[in-house]
Amino acid sequence: MRRAKLSVIGAGNVGATCAHWAAAKELADIVLLDIPDRVGVAKGKALDLFCCAPMEEFDANVIGTSDYKDTADSDVVIVTAGLPRKPGMSRDDLIQTNVKIVREVAENVAKHSPNAVMIIVSNPLDAMVYTAWKASGFPTNKILGQAGCLDVARFRAFLAMELGCSVEDIQALLLGGHGDDMVPLPRFTSVHGIPIDMLLSKEKIDACVQRAKVGGGEIVQLMGTSAYYAPASGSVQMAEAIIKDKKRILPCAAYCEKEFGVATEKGKGYFVGVPCVLGKNGMEKIVEINLNADEKKLMDESISHVKDLVGTVRKIFPELA
Ligand code: APR
Numbered sequence: 001m002r003r004a005k006l007s008v009i010g011a012g013n014v015g016a017t018c019a020h021w022a023a024a025k026e027l028a029d030i031v032l033l034d035i036p037d038r039v040g041v042a043k044g045k046a047l048d049l050f051c052c053a054p055m056e057e058f059d060a061n062v063i064g065t066s067d068y069k070d071t072a073d074s075d076v077v078i079v080t081a082g083l084p085r086k087p088g089m090s091r092d093d094l095i096q097t098n099v100k101i102v103r104e105v106a107e108n109v110a111k112h113s114p115n116a117v118m119i120i121v122s123n124p125l126d127a128m129v130y131t132a133w134k135a136s137g138f139p140t141n142k143i144l145g146q147a148g149c150l151d152v153a154r155f156r157a158f159l160a161m162e163l164g165c166s167v168e169d170i171q172a173l174l175l176g177g178h179g180d181d182m183v184p185l186p187r188f189t190s191v192h193g194i195p196i197d198m199l200l201s202k203e204k205i206d207a208c209v210q211r212a213k214v215g216g217g218e219i220v221q222l223m224g225t226s227a228y229y230a231p232a233s234g235s236v237q238m239a240e241a242i243i244k245d246k247k248r249i250l251p252c253a254a255y256c257e258k259e260f261g262v263a264t265e266k267g268k269g270y271f272v273g274v275p276c277v278l279g280k281n282g283m284e285k286i287v288e289i290n291l292n293a294d295e296k297k298l299m300d301e302s303i304s305h306v307k308d309l310v311g312t313v314r315k316i317f318p319e320l321a
Pocket of ligand 1 (some may be wrong): 009010012013014033038080081083094098104121123178227231
């Protein structure tokens with residue numbers, strides 16, 4: 001049986017950590033690609049990781065390269081190429097540089113792995129997913145953005161810290177854009193089935209929501225660059241659901257039209273954070289839920305920020321409109 005193939009574009013902090021989590025799960029053969037100037041880093045990290053195989057007991061090849069031919073026929077491609085945030089920068093500050101990078105990457109992925117599912121991680125996420133979609137010409141089910149898995153994981157982690165219970169028992173759902181734009185849904189948050197508001201006060205829940213929203217910024221402040229363990233873990237969680245055709249419901253940036261009232265016209269949709277069924281075809285279904293008035297207001301604000309970001313991309317790069 002052919003082993004699945006996972007390519008990770010960008011061998012920096014997030015990319016290398018994606019390769020690490022994926023190898024540890026024995027998910028696929030892994031190709032780590034970076035620009036020619038950094039091919040030594042890609043090759044070195046790949047070799048270092050492969051040398052863990054005898055100890056960690058995974059059978060998966062890991063190679064580093066700067067040649068897209070080595071990524072040919074990947075099942076899943078995780079795109080982490082681009083600049084990370086520095087202290088004082090918002091995700092949106094990265095737009096100019098990262099659009100150019102993600103556009104070039106997406107064109108290459110489409111050429112060499114036309115049947116892959118692409119998972120975008122580069123920021124500002126909602127604009128980069130749009131860029132990758134336009135540049136690749138991929139069908140909308142084959143393009144996803146990783147943000148929700150990370151944001152939900154942060155929320156669950158902070159709730160578990162507050163409650164002193166296992167993270168495994170916390171179920172949560174968030175919608176909307178990444179970070180500051182997320183739409184928290186405490187109504188859909190529970191601890192082993194017990195609604196969260198039976199266990200924590202509104203103030204404490206709100207504090208966990210707020211910390212999850214700015215969790216990325218908190219880490220940038222602490223270590224001077226953006227987070228990578230959890231963003232990589234979220235990306236690999238999505239890749240695993242696709243490679244193993246698990247039909248997991250995970251929050252992802254996915255193309256929506258009528259779903260959640262994103263667009264009234266066909267073909268005028270946007271990629272927005274929503275719960276999706278992930279399987280071998282990528283995004284197989286969006287799970288729509290009824291929002292109350294407060295939640296809908298937050299979701300509409302989040303969608304409107306996504307539209308602004310995409311509007312900026314279209315203005316600076318009219319060829320992507
Ligand atoms: N093709 C391939 N790789 C590229 C390209 C390109 N055109 N341009 C840059 N890269 C590589 C860089 O050489 C670098 O190795 O992308 C890598 C980015 O790695 P880091 O600088 O360590 O950044 P990282 O922390 O991994 O974040 C990458 O993910 O979470 C987001 O906001 C984050 O947009 C950022 C991205």
